Amino acid sequence: MSKTTRVNYDAIAPTYDQRTQGGYLEGVTLALQNLARQVKAQRVLDLGCGTGRSLRGLADNFQPSPTCYGLDFSGGMLQQAQRFDARYRLVNASAPCPPFVPASFDLIFCVHAFHHFPDKPQVVQAAYRILRPGGIFAIVNFDPYESRHNWYVYDYFEGVYETDLRRFPRLAELEAMLIQTGFQHVSQTMVEHISDTIMGEAIFDNYFLRKDSNSQLILLSDEAYQTGLARMRARLAEAKANGENIAFQTEIKNWMCYGLKPI
Ligand SMILES: C[S@@+](CC[C@H](N)C(=O)[O-])C[C@H]1O[C@@H](n2cnc3c(N)ncnc32)[C@H](O)[C@@H]1O
Structure with a gap:
């Protein structure tokens, strides 16, 4: 079982971008560009920007390129972001306390980071x-809540799913939070559907099975991680004995929940 929910991103910052070697999430980038266009973005802020992957997608493909601010708790992740683009204005702070004056930005977004806050x-x-x-x-x-049976990591590593339920708010909760705060036209849209099936032993070459590749596995103790791997090996051996093949499934939908601050 996972005991802590705090991930040390400084430790994995140098290798973090390996997770998108096959290309960054194109649907997420397009959705952010659409919002930037809608608000005629001149100043944008990425909360929990990490190595700046989303800022890169936005700044490289949106003209005129907005002034890009990134905020992150991890100095190591910010160092990586700065290496990619020295123009980013990076701030080492915690998301609940962003050190900016009111009305500073046209667009603020947060990609795969909200569950950490x-x-x-x-x-x-x-x-x-x-x-x-x-x-x-x-x-x-x-x-x-909608991925329980669609990600092999949840099936083989004990406690990971339960930890995620504690870390991630439901989509409906996010919407409610935005509405309660005063945002209007709050809506949600599916921006990226990650779908992957890996057959048999090839799963052990999958980057996302590495312990340092995602927060779900990082939060496990070494022992719990090894137990999960052993469970996968046992399942494969059993399938082989029965002349079957095992499919390791990943079906993850990325949603964007967003709202407008009224004029
Ligand atoms: C999974 S990474 C996502 C990074 C980036 N948004 C992306 O899509 O690649 C989560 C990021 O949230 C940052 N983070 C975690 N807690 C934070 C907090 N309280 N305030 C600001 N950033 C935080 C981590 O340091 C890490 O860089």
Whole structure:
């Protein structure tokens, strides 16, 4: 079982971008570009920006390129972001307390980071405060409540699914949080469907099975991680004995939940 929910991103920052060697999430990038266009973004903020992958997708493909701010708790992740683009304005801070004056941004977004934040309603309130009227706040994440039977990691590593239920709010909760804070036109859209099937032993070459590849496995003790791998090997051996092949499935939908700060 996982005991902590805090991931040390400094430790994995140098290898973090290996997870998108096959290309960054194109649907997420397009959705962010659409929002940037809608608000005619001149100043954008990525909360929990990590190595700046989403900022890169936005800045490289949206003209005129907005001034890009990134905020992250991990100095190591920010160092990687700065290496990619020295123009990023990077801030080492915690998302519930962004050090910006009111009405600083046209667009604020948060990709695969919201579940890490300690006080989620406080983050939404802070985003509201530092957005200009007419600006948009968007959260991109997946909802583990709808992925229970669709990700092999949940099947083989004990406690991971339960930990995710504690970390990730349901999509409906996110919507409610935005509405309660004062956002209007709150809606959600599916922006990226990751679908992958890996057959048999090839699963052990899958990057996402590496312990340092995602927060779900990072949060496991070494012992729990090894137990999960052993469970997979046993299942494969059993299938082989029966002349069967095992399919390891990944079906993850990334949703964008967003709202407009009224004018
Ligand atoms: C899974 S990474 C996502 C990074 C990036 N948004 C992306 O899509 O690649 C989560 C990021 O959230 C950051 N983070 C975690 N807790 C935070 C907090 N309280 N305030 C700011 N950033 C935080 C981590 O340091 C890490 O860089």
